Amino acid sequence: MVPPLPPLHGELMLDVFTHRALTRSVLNDHTLHGNSDRLAQLGKSVMNTIVTYILFAERPMLSGEELKIKHEQTLSDEIMVAWLGAYDTELKKRVRLGGAPRGALDDPEEARFLLNSYVGAVCIQDGLQAATDWVSKLVKPESPPLALVDDSQNRTLPASPVPSPSSAPLPVPPQAGSTSQAAPPPYHPTPPEVSTIPSGVPQGTLALFNQTCHQRGFSVEWVASANGFQHDPRWEVKCKVNDVERGFGVGRNQKQAKELAAYEAYLYMQSIGWTLPEPEPTA
Template sequence: MVPPLPPLHGDLMLDVFTHRALTQGVLNDHTPHGNSDRLAQLGKSVLNTIVMYILFAERPMLSGEELKTKHDEILSNESMLAWLAAYDNELKKRVRLGGARGALDNPEEASFLFNSYVGAVCVQDGLQATTDWVSKLVKPEGQPPALVDDSQDNTLSTMSPASASLPAPPQAGTSQAAPPPYYPTPPQASTIPSGVPQGTLALFNQTCHQRGFSIEWVASANGPQHDPRWEVKCKVNDVERGFGLGRSQKLAKEIAAYDAYLYMQSIGWTLPQPEPTA
């Protein structure tokens, strides 16, 4: 029994289920993936990495030669054909083949289709979701490996080395100078700056939750529908403390969280108390 096939949507589904003989390798610049050829290359690399990652975690440990042998067995043409057969109604029969009838009986074409689907899942849902699906194909009884720990127990010591540069928040009750006025960072970059540590958003959310601060994210998009620019403002207790700009809402939110974290760190994670009412 194979795990459920992750559903695809929009242009991704159209490109995966249209045989490459019909598209003739034309790139669609209005999509993040371009075409099925690019998806297949991504999917092949992702599959190789996920399968090796699963085997690498096996205990007792496999030798280097054993890793290579088992990796090649799992991703053989026979395995690809078997997986396609298991998903026959959901995947293989939905492909628009044009004049290429019977093409998917060819191991190379079967591998191309499956790799394209894996690449599409990765683009749409992310690497962890792809890992969860593929790991159930490879080891149905095993638990999918976690690539990133997004739990609420994250601390600086469990993050990547880059995030160690973030100073730990001060203890509650520590006296601090009056907070400086907040000035949003000018929108410049459309990608996460190299100095933004992985896991900042999770750490920021956790710290605010522990201190009883409310967080509000205000997002808006500008530009053409196919290529928007997202702006996200981060409000802590109804006051703007961070700003982010990016090509996706998620990207802008990450930058806004980093901006807000640095500001809150600079004021010692203390907020002015409201004046008592008469």
């Protein structure tokens, strides 16, 4: 029994469900992902990393050579074809083949490409933790998914010192009316990491971010959600500027998560000169 297929939306869904024979690897600069080839490369790296981490955590420990062999077995052609076959109705039969021959997805290379594209799309849309939750359940259905958390309290080696929030200088936003010639870089949500305090976030960032957005006429929306155990909740907050996600934060409480999301959004908006030349499509 495979875990439920994470739903995709918008351009991501269209690209994943359209065979590359139809798209011919054309890059779409108006999206964050570009095309399915880029998604597949991202998904391949994410899949390899998650599987390696799962095997690395096994006890008794695997040797380096054993880990390598088991990794190859876990992501073998037979396994990839079997996984895709398990999602026959939800995924395999929904792909528009175009000029590709009937039964093309039975080929191990095509099955691997489609699954890697899907993993990459999940990572772009919902974050690394969402992709990890899904892949973990594919690899080890009987075990709980890996949690991407800050394990600094359990490390035997001292962690690198973190600068005090009060000592970290705030970047200065450009004056109203200034323009930026460079094209805005793509926004990639930060992989969720739980920390006990919003380390490195300068004091006053949230207030400065809200003030700057208000002065420039940008709308700001905060989307908060909590999961985990009631006694130990995990808060996630997304910061949307003009309906487009620009920041993401995770914390032990909503205030922490919001401050982290504001800081990430502030840095992103700073990097593009606080200009939004045209509305971006939403998922």
